Amino acid sequence: MKTLLKAVLLSLSLGFASLALAQETQSININSADAEMLTQLPGIGEAKAQAIIEDREANGPFNSAEDLSRINGIGDATVESLRDQIAY
Numbered sequence: 001m002k003t004l005l006k007a008v009l010l011s012l013s014l015g016f017a018s019l020a021l022a023q024e025t026q027s028i029n030i031n032s033a034d035a036e037m038l039t040q041l042p043g044i045g046e047a048k049a050q051a052i053i054e055d056r057e058a059n060g061p062f063n064s065a066e067d068l069s070r071i072n073g074i075g076d077a078t079v080e081s082l083r084d085q086i087a088y
Helices: 002-025 046-059 065-070 076-085
Strands: none
Touching: 046 065, 065 076
C-alpha cells in the first residue's frame, strides 16, 4: 500500500511539474496582450505594461524583441531576457 501511495504521489508531482513547465514556456503576444497578461513577463510591472500598450497604439505593432527598447525603462538586458517569452 505504501508503494502504491508513493507511486501516486510521484505521478502527481510529475504532472504538476509538467504543467508548471508548460506555463513557463507559453509565449505572450505583446501586440495583443492586455496589461494584466503583460505583467506576467519578468521585469514588466504595471507601468511598463501600460507603456507597451500605449506605444503599440501610437506606433503600431512590435515586429521584434528589439522594438521593446522603444519603451522607456526597457533596455537591452530586459529585451534579451524576454526574447524567448514573447510573440508578435
